[in-house]
Amino acid sequence: MYKLIDGKAHSRALRQEIAEGVAQYKKNYGKDIGLAVVLIGDDGASQVYVRNKIKGCGEVGIKSYAYYLPADTTQSQAEELVGGLAADPAIHGILVQLPLPAGLDAQKILSLIPVEKDVDGFSESNIGNLCLNNNCLVACTPNGVMKMLEREGIQIKGKNAVVVGRSNIVGKPMAMLLLNADATVTVCHSKTRNLKEICSSADILVAAIGRAKYITADMVKDDAFVIDVGMNRDENGKLCGDVDFENVKDKCSYITPVPGGVGPMTITMLLYNTLAAAQRSVQIG
Numbered sequence: 478m479y480k481l482i483d484g485k486a487h488s489r490a491l492r493q494e495i496a497e498g499v500a501q502y503k504k505n506y507g508k509d510i511g512l513a514v515v516l517i518g519d520d521g522a523s524q525v526y527v528r529n530k531i532k533g534c535g536e537v538g539i540k541s542y543a544y545y546l547p548a549d550t551t552q553s554q555a556e557e558l559v560g561g562l563a564a565d566p567a568i569h570g571i572l573v574q575l576p577l578p579a580g581l582d583a584q585k586i587l588s589l590i591p592v593e594k595d596v597d598g599f600s601e602s603n604i605g606n607l608c609l610n611n612n613c614l615v616a617c618t619p620n621g622v623m624k625m626l627e628r629e630g631i632q633i634k635g636k637n638a639v640v641v642g643r644s645n646i647v648g649k650p651m652a653m654l655l656l657n658a659d660a661t662v663t664v665c666h667s668k669t670r671n672l673k674e675i676c677s678s679a680d681i682l683v684a685a686i687g688r689a690k691y692i693t694a695d696m697v698k699d700d701a702f703v704i705d706v707g708m709n710r711d712e713n714g715k716l717c718g719d720v721d722f723e724n725v726k727d728k729c730s731y732i733t734p735v736p737g738g739v740g741p742m743t744i745t746m747l748l749y750n751t752l753a754a755a756q757r758s759v760q761i762g
Contacts, residue, residue: 479729480629482704487625488741491749496537498752502759509540510755512570512596512747513562517555518548518578527574533744539751542568548578555581559589569758570596570751593757596750598650607650610657614750619651621742622683622704623658624749629731631681631702634659639676641665641692641719642685647706651683672696684719692720694728703732706739 499510512534516527527543534541544558555577562568571590577583592602598616606613626633638660642648648664656662660681665672676682676696682703684692689709697703707719718735726732733739 479726480731482625482629482731482733482738484621484625484733484738484741487628488745490628491624491742491745492533492537495745495748495752498756499538502752502755503538506759509567510538510751511540511542511565511568512572512751513542513544513565513568515544515546515555515558515562515571515573517546517550517574517581520576523574523576530572530744530747533748534751537748537752539748550578550581552581552585555586556589559586563589563591563594568594569755570594570747572597572747594754596747596754598750599645604645604650607653607657614754615654615746616646616650617746617750618647618706618739618743619654620749621746622651622706622739623654624746625733625739625742626681626702626704631731633681636660636680637663637678638681638683639663639665639679640683640685641672641676642683642687642706644685647685651685651706655681655683686719688719689717690719690721692725694721694724697725697728699728700730701728703729704739705733705735708735708740 502510514527514530516523531541531543562571571594573586575583587599592600595603595614598614603613607615638655640648640652643664643666652662652664663675665675673696677698679698679701682701685706687707689711703720703725705718705720709717711717716736
């Protein structure tokens with residue numbers, strides 16, 4: 478019998494802990510924790526994500542600063558804004574919502590975010606520190622996966638872990654986090670041969686490829702822990718993950734649903750990172 482990993486429940490519990498940490502920070506230092514969110518253009522999905530991030534800030538007591546720029550914003554205008562936020566002591570975290578409109582150099586803009594304010598965990602320094610297993614700000618979605626595994630009491634040490642997907646946002650940092658936790662890690666991608674055989678050897682299988690119901694029952698080992706990071710639409714327009722949930726679940730010991738699994742943890746880990754960044758700024762200062 479499988480156990481469903483309830484991302485909503487874990488997110489609620491962690492947000493309560495974050496709210497307590499934010500309140501303690503304000504009590505100790507007499508100032509707010511600030512998160513700046515920059516949205517350039519009018520992408521509908523990005524607008525929803527930004528609203529949810531601002532709402533999350535309000536729930537835990539973090540002060541949000543939202544900057545909405547038009548789609549015709551120039552590179553120099555975007556850089557000027559982010560550079561100003563980088564120098565502002567009231568801002569502890571900076572998030573530039575991706576994707577950016579065509580014509581803007583996202584990497585150049587993101588490079589202006591100081592490593593200590595990089596609450597998305599995307600900077601070269603934070604990624605490098607993750608590889609070195611140093612204390613750093615970690616990409617929100619994979620870090621959320623690790624938090625759920627930890628809170629479920631799932632032991633990672635010595636397990637065979639397979640990550641399907643090698644994106645810079647999820648796949649690569651997910652693999653490094655599992656490796657740092659003493660799992661034996663295999664990363665699979667579009668050029669991987671014998672994918673079925675590799676996946677079916679996994680004690681922990683993380684699907685992060687963005688293909689609806691791609692992971693089928695014959696790719697999953699009995700009693701595996703299956704983590705579905707995907708967010709897709711099936712043939713009926715219904716939200717679904719990268720895992721064929723209905724046919725896979727009974728083979729698992731633990732599995733995350735879509736929606737309601739990994740998704741709720743992503744914004745929560747952004748809030749977690751913002752609190753951590755503020756706490757470190759005081760320690761460094």
